[in-house]
Every structure is written in C-alpha cells, then in structure tokens.
Amino acid sequence: MWMNANPRPDPDETARRLGAIAAEAGRFLASVADRGGGRRLKEDGSPTTAADLESERLILARLREAWPAIPVVAEESAGSTACAELFFLVDPLDGTRDYLTGSGEYSVNIALVAGARPIAAAIAVPEAGRVWTAGTAATVGRISAEGVEDWVPASVRRAPEDGLVALVSRRHGDAATEACLSALQVAERRVASSAYKFCLVASGEADLYVRCGATMEWDTAAGDHIATMAGATVTGPAGPLTYGHAERGYRNGPFAVLGDAALAPRLKLPETCP
Ligand SMILES: Nc1ncnc2c1ncn2[C@@H]1O[C@H](COP(=O)(O)O)[C@@H](OP(=O)(O)O)[C@H]1O
C-alpha cells in the first residue's frame, strides 16, 4: 500500500522549478575546486565524494522548501526514505567518475514519480551548459549565472538513412548490450556518461541508447521522462520502466531509449541484467 496521498503537482510548473534546482546544483558542482575531496568507494564499487553529498543536501533543501510533504529518494541517502505513491527520485551527481576525471559528462537528475511513472523531470549537464526538463513536453535551456535561459523544445529525430548513432557508456559495457546493438545495425557509436545519453537522444543528437548493465532508478527516471516526452520509446523487456521498487533496492533491469519507434521491432532486450 502507498504511504501518502498528496495531490499531484502540475507537471509543467514542477518541471520548470526542477530545472532551476538542477541548474543550481549543477553550478555548484562545476564550481568545486577539490573534486576528489571526501572520495570513497560505495558497495557497488563506484566512487562518491563530498561534492555528491553537498549537491544532494542542496537539492533536498530546495525540494523540501517547495514541496514539504513529498518524500525524496536520493542516491546518497536512499535507505532512509520510504517510497510513496508520489515521490522524488534524485541523483545529485550522476557520473561521479567523469566528474573526477574531467570528461564533463556528469549530470544532476531529478524526477517526480506518481504511481510508479515519472510525470516531471529535469537533468542539468553543467559543463555542456544545458538543462533539459519535461512536464507534458520536453524542453532544453541554457544555464546562465541567473538561472536557465533560451528554452527551446527538445525533440527526437527520425532514424537517418545513412546509419544509426548509438550512445554507449564510457565505462560500463557488456556482451548483452553489444548483442542488441548488432541487431539494430548501428553505424556509429559515441561514448558518453551519465543521463546525458537520454538527453542527446531527446534532442535528436543521437538515435539510441541501450543499457543491459546495472543502473539505479535515480540514473534513469528523469531521462526516461524527458526522452519519452521528446518522442522517444523508452522500454524495458516487458514495456515501460516503473519506479519505486524499494524491494529490489531501486535497481533497474535492461532498457533501451529509441529515438525512432520504427526501431522497436529490431530490439531484443534480455529479461535481466547480467
Ligand atoms: N554495478 C552497478 N550497480 C548499480 N549501478 C551501477 C553499477 N555500475 C554503474 N552503475 C550506475 O551507472 C552510473 C554511471 O553510468 P554511466 O556509465 O552511463 O556513466 C552510476 O552513476 P553514479 O555515478 O551516479 O553512481 C551508477 O549509478
């Protein structure tokens, strides 16, 4: 049984406010001089730093100010929050390794989930200077000193006839993902990190992103919603991804983000992550 019965906030107004919060956290992350400060390894072997914690503190404070009754499940404190019908999913720094090594492809991901699906989301990619949001439509804006400016709609592209561009994780490849990419006849692979990959498909800058290796719900919820609202098909082996699975530690199964729905019949995702 869900534990709260908050009214659902307006998705577009929520997305706009989440965009401002994600941009603020992104500006903070980009400004940190000692990025390795407080570095330690988590149980899954991935690093976390003082900047992850500080970004999470900032986002939690802003969400509490704006929506005091809505619980938040955030990467660095996920064990301490009960899930609900309506809740936020937060990754305060997705792609910590890239943050540390300087590729610039880290992101801040925030999603509002209602009834197991996201309804509003924002992703900031501070070093690309961009923020994507989606309520009932996907948009992308430019991060400025004051906030976010120059919003334009984000939308997927049709699969180009001269070959598909697939985005693949810089650090987390696996044989199952490779098999899917072979079946889709990909012409070019571009490595990228974090939820930025969802955004590049959402903006029509790449055609697909397949991930059969492990990810967490806070890695995907915001990107799932933004890409979906931009016209992409985001799917797991049994259909749309669902969120709020505390019972499986917020782990996702395999998924794919397809900019052009015509690619879907060629997609053969495995049932589970390797
Ligand atoms: N073994 C594992 N279990 C769970 N999640 C994993 C994982 N290995 C990688 N990830 C997730 O993949 C994210 C990085 O993805 P990518 O390779 O696309 O950049 C990490 O984000 P964080 O940096 O927020 O921890 C982490 O959440």
Ligand SMILES: [Mg+2]
């Ligand atoms: Mg993180």
